[in-house]
Amino acid sequence: xxxxxxxxxxxxxQEAETVTLSCTYDTSESDYYLFWYKQPPSRQMxxxxxxxxxxxxNATENRFSVxxxxxxxxxxxKISDSQLGDAAMxxxxxxxxxxxxxxxxxxxxxxx
Amino acid sequence: EAGVAQSPRYKIIEKRxxxxxxxxxxxGHATLYWYxxxxxxxxxxxxQFQNNGVVDDSQLPKDRFSAERLKGVDSTxxxxxxxxxxxxxxxxxxxFMGQGNIQYFGAGTRLSVL
Numbered sequence: 581x582x583x584x585x586x587x588x589x590x591x592x593x594q595e596a597e598t599v600t601l602s603c604t605y606d607t608s609e610s611d612y613y614l615f616w617y618k619q620p621p622s623r624q625m626x627x628x629x630x631x632x633x634x635x636x637x638n639a640t641e642n643r644f645s646v647x648x649x650x651x652x653x654x655x656x657x658k659i660s661d662s663q664l665g666d667a668a669m670x671x672x673x674x675x676x677x678x679x680x681x682x683x684x685x686x687x688x689x690x691x692x
Numbered sequence: 693e694a695g696v697a698q699s700p701r702y703k704i705i706e707k708r709x710x711x712x713x714x715x716x717x718x719x720g721h722a723t724l725y726w727y728x729x730x731x732x733x734x735x736x737x738x739x740q741f742q743n744n745g746v747v748d749d750s751q752l753p754k755d756r757f758s759a760e761r762l763k764g765v766d767s768t769x770x771x772x773x774x775x776x777x778x779x780x781x782x783x784x785x786x787x788f789m790g791q792g793n794i795q796y797f798g799a800g801t802r803l804s805v806l
Binding site: 584613615617622623624625626627630671673675678679680682683684685 | 723725732733734735736737740747748781783785787793794795796797798799800802
């Protein structure tokens, strides 16, 4: 069975600083996708970044980047220059065959 | 491009009553998903449709939950009768094949069962 573990229930970062959210997962497949989704209080689940497992290069989207370690099954998210609007619940997600498996989430707060 | 639409945003019912949620996916998205998100947890897949056929409903409590997707577009999720433990946010998502299975989510319906 697939599992996704986010060991940090809550994180806090100062505005303009950098924060890293951790995620480990378990899958027996070699071909899959990984995502980070963000869910603000409005409940709208928003895609932050996507990583294809067969690509060694780490994905980057503006201030968001990942550190993907396939052998270790680790997929961390780094947010640079944190902004107040980054405050939300962040979910690490494994997509295998169209089915999303979510982690428990990390609540990120941003201090002005 | 319009996003995934869901209604209602909030619903409060008493246990043993019935309730229905509606979802309109992004135009052209063949795959539609319903998730249940209990407070403090990640979403859990209830059912997946490909066009108007069911692909996966292994996590759907079929004794009380039902879902349909008529004409391969809009979908309705129903609970009858509701239990206290059904209190959750119900999220609808859709995806277009070939985009790495990126799923686009609606804003969800928050259900409170009293």
